Amino acid sequence: MAAQQNQLVWQEKAACRGPLADVFFPPSVVERKNEKLAREDRAKQICRECPVVADCREYAISIREPHGVWGGLSEQERRQLLTH
Ligand code: SF4
Numbered sequence: 001m002a003a004q005q006n007q008l009v010w011q012e013k014a015a016c017r018g019p020l021a022d023v024f025f026p027p028s029v030v031e032r033k034n035e036k037l038a039r040e041d042r043a044k045q046i047c048r049e050c051p052v053v054a055d056c057r058e059y060a061i062s063i064r065e066p067h068g069v070w071g072g073l074s075e076q077e078r079r080q081l082l083t084h
Pocket of ligand 1: 014024046047050051052053054056057070072
């Protein structure tokens with residue numbers, strides 16, 4: 001319960017809340033590699049200014065979140081962390 005409450009607290013401070021959230025996840029249409037990299041770069045710029053980046057990254061890694069940019073890391077970057 002405490003862990004769930006802690007999770008809610010950091011998510012309330014997330015810099016990606018609101019209309020900017022779209023850049024953190026792939027669109028519903030096919031995305032080219034250069035488009036994906038550009039979108040992820042935009043998301044990571046927001047993460048760099050986010051006050052809860054460490055909590056977010058830890059959470060995404062702990063649940064093995066398979067999609068999107070979390071804590072300044074793409075899904076591939078998180079996978080690499082888990083395999084090394
Ligand atoms: S670190 Fe990035 S993905 Fe995580 S809450 Fe902040 S802005 Fe959102």
